Amino acid sequence: MNPLLAISDLSVTFATDRGHVQALDGVSLSLNAGETLAVVGESGSGKSVTALSILGLLGDSGRVSDGSIEFGGEDLTKVSDQRLREIRGNQIAFIFQEPMSSLNPVLTIGTQVAEPIWLHHKKPWSEAFEQAGELLQRVAIPDAVKRLEDYPHQFSGGMRQRAMIAMALACQPKLIIADEPTTALDVTVQAQILSLLKNLTKEANSSLILITHDLGVVARYADNVAVMYGGRVVETASARELYKNPQHPYTEGLMASIPKLDGDPGSRLYTIEGQPPDLSNLPSGCSFHPRCPYAQDKCTMTKPTLSEVAPNHLRACFGYER
């Protein structure tokens, strides 16, 4: 079976005041239909840029300098803007972190949920609006039909994110990309929103890319995980395998540094020394080497590429002695 989405060797650069910054450096990922892939990493790891480049939303300063993004037989890095507009919101939908800034404050919720249906499925407005009501019901907004006339400011944070999910589902997309969808929400609401998203994508057999920094969220909702660091994918595996058997020193450190609810309270937490790297000034070789307890001379000179350590478990590391 061909994957739904296959990113190969993707490199993205941004033109900034301080020269070119390479935000992604040879990123490869693939995603099957119906699968949930979590992309995890810290600020500046390139997880959001990966998502934005799928939709061609890099803006004026960003440019795909190398690689391809295969989706449904097309290379999204090569298609026209016109074609991308047909795909966006239709076959690929996006849910952003901050629902308040991604909803238009002067349009009603109903208008915004109905718009993609009207635009992409060429339905008459009345029919699209009716479908918007059904969608709001599916995302469990009470009094859905009545609330179509509300403006975003009349919705709470959790309800706005539900409305965003309704918009994302409107055209039955094959792929939904959610970039930190619950970071701005409280934990009890986060659990509601993520379960809803997971259940609805499963029902529709859509795929989900979940971008997050929260390893708990990954454990609860993801099938597969890609760990990013310094603009590269450093490890990919199924969620179970990754947590049980992390193979990259960065992943291992990350797992060890979070306090567990069944851990030993008051003990010293494991720390990864140093800071996440600055993309405009990446360390040579493996960009994790200055923080890596196992770094050897080779790591400071050559970039490791992804290679298989177990079936479907890849890591970019020269191997280290534990």
Add this chain to the structure above:
Amino acid sequence: MSDSNILEVRDLQVHFPVTEGLLKRQVGSIAAVNGVSFHIKRGETFSLVGESGCGKSTTALSVLKMESVLGGQIIFDGEDITHHSPAQMRGIRRKMQMVYQDPFGSLNPRMKVGSIIGEPLRVHGMAGDKAQYHARIKSLMKTVGLLEDMAERYPHEFSGGQRQRICIARALALDPKLIICDEPVSALDVSIQAQVVNLLMDLQERLGLTYLFIAHDLSVVRHISNRVAVMYLGKIVEEADRDTLFQTPKHPYTKALLAAVPEADPELEAQRAEQLIIGEIPSLRSPPSGCTFHTRCVDAMPICQQQAPDRTTDGASTLACHLYP
């Protein structure tokens, strides 16, 4: 009040006015903190947890008298500070310092780091002569793991984790007894959070500090706290020592909150039955009648709508819930 307590808060009430129109006529008020009582023992870490709008930060700010207190009593280090004037509070704040959530917003971008850390010394007239002042700054920087030569740099040259170290050094400048930490790690990257949590625990041990810790991340709270109080809509619903609260949570809200936090373990998560709490936090403008949690509670009974529960204790936990009369 016993000598072992550094802080005691009794029946704290903090209300915010609701105003209307051009003249800002007051038309009502919001009870942001509504009858909160707790005490903190010397040398321990006491955490207030809850979701946004539960009043945890307001409670902390009113301990510093940075919010005006409508009712109740605040006793700090044996002294009733409830009605202290701003001038009297200056002396008290030497002994109570704060570390904020956002290490970007809480450092003046135009001041050098050394000057930021030394500012409390200058403000409180404790700078001494030049040599003493600079020596103190150096030693503070060393204490929090910053290099001495960083004193001449500006905040923007530092990462989030280092900035939080600068904030902690500034809070330590006056040798405070109590440090209020309002979400000190939630703005930081995962790999940096552990560094700051370790630093806070080291400092507590070395300097005998007491922390009032405010956070929503329950795994960090469990790691660092001795006792924990869970707040909901301006009230403490459950308070217990750490192990009791995390191993045998009793209040339905505490249970729901713990269940909502995903564990970083897919196998554990697969076994866990998903227990979703319904609805969202009601508005403080029109809080529900009776027990304010009844609209979302899975165990709600008829009485919960009518009557606010009293606080009861069984020795291990203090609860405000009709299930535990």
